[in-house]
Amino acid sequence: MSTNMLLQTDLEQGTEKRFRTIVNRYLKESDSAIIRPELNKKTAPKPEQKIKLGDVVQIPENDITHIFNNQAMLAISHAIEDLASEQRCGELISTFQQLENFQPQKKRYIGLANDLDAVRVWGCGEIPKGCQKIDFIPIFRPELLKYWMVLYAGPDAHAVLVCRQVDRSDQFNNKIFAGFYSFNPFLVESVRRQFNLMSVGLDGIIHQWEKEFDIPTFSLKEIRKLFKDPDRA
Numbered sequence: 001m002s003t004n005m006l007l008q009t010d011l012e013q014g015t016e017k018r019f020r021t022i023v024n025r026y027l028k029e030s031d032s033a034i035i036r037p038e039l040n041k042k043t044a045p046k047p048e049q050k051i052k053l054g055d056v057v058q059i060p061e062n063d064i065t066h067i068f069n070n071q072a073m074l075a076i077s078h079a080i081e082d083l084a085s086e087q088r089c090g091e092l093i094s095t096f097q098q099l100e101n102f103q104p105q106k107k108r109y110i111g112l113a114n115d116l117d118a119v120r121v122w123g124c125g126e127i128p129k130g131c132q133k134i135d136f137i138p139i140f141r142p143e144l145l146k147y148w149m150v151l152y153a154g155p156d157a158h159a160v161l162v163c164r165q166v167d168r169s170d171q172f173n174n175k176i177f178a179g180f181y182s183f184n185p186f187l188v189e190s191v192r193r194q195f196n197l198m199s200v201g202l203d204g205i206i207h208q209w210e211k212e213f214d215i216p217t218f219s220l221k222e223i224r225k226l227f228k229d230p231d232r233a
Contacts, residue, residue: 008183009185011156011157011185012158012183012184012185014157015083015157015158015159015183016062016183018083018086018157019079019080019083019159019183022078022079022082022083023075023076023078023079026074026075026076026078026079027072027075030071030072030074030075031069031071032068032069032071032072032075033068033069033071033072034066034067034068034069034072035066035067062180062181062182062183063180063181063182063184064180065178065179065180066178066179066180067166067176067177067178068163068176068177068178068179069175069176069177070172070173070174070175070176070177073148073161073163073177073179076150076161076181077094077148077150077161080150080151080152080159080160080161080181081108081112081150081152083152083157083159084112084115084116084152084154084157085111085112085115085116087116087152087154087155087156087157088115088116089115089116089117089154089155090116090117090118090152090153090154090155090157091116091117091118091119091120091151091152091153091154091192092112092116092118092119092120092150092151092152093120093121093122093149093150093151093192093195094109094119094120094121094122094149094150094151095121095122095123095139095144095147095148095149095150096121096122096123096148097123097124097139097145097147097148097165098123098124098125099121099123099124099125099126099127099128099136100125101123101172102121102123102128103128106128106130106131109121109131109134110130110131110133110134113131113133113134114133118135119133119134119135120134120135120136120137120195120199121134121135121136121137122136122137122138122139122144122195122199123136123137123138123139124138124139124145137199144198146164146165147162147163147164147165148161148163148164148165148177148179149161149162149163149191149195151188151191151192151195152188153188153189153192157183158183158184158185158188158189159181159182159183159188160181160182160187160188160191161179161180161181162179162180162181162191163177163178163179164177164178164179165177166178
């Protein structure tokens, strides 16, 4: 998937540069794996090799569909959250599938809610206590449970990560996602608007959402070959 405009604004380029500085720290500290499926045979590692970040790309390109393990996805998510924290204003939207996945990030998000104008967390399950400044929104349609999204929209920066789970694992540490991230302000505002409309009950927006973000579907066999871990899926 490509959402690049012909010309990036200075603001967009500045956001991307700052993001890459932040995300590189997280990627180095984690067991991250990121794969760009459309790589040609000359540059792609052999299927039997375990692919680590750096074997294919040092930092994944934005606006390009990649396959992420959970550590890589968390690294990009945290980098977007850090961008938001630096700005100290604007809106952050995150989906956590199940709210039990939110618990390890609770302290982090309480801090974000103190800094930003709005923090909205989507998920299923019991709403955590002690998070008065965070707006929790129940996931009311099963289609949305497939997605993991972190979005920041502020006056001087925009960023979004959109991923869809492509394996069947129920264990978060084993989940595999396909998706992309972008700093395109028009794309970020479009996604933000759609989620805010869904939050007030306009569930018909979901059909439009899935049509616009038609992330490629990969078979479990393909995923196993890419990650060379038969137990992961």
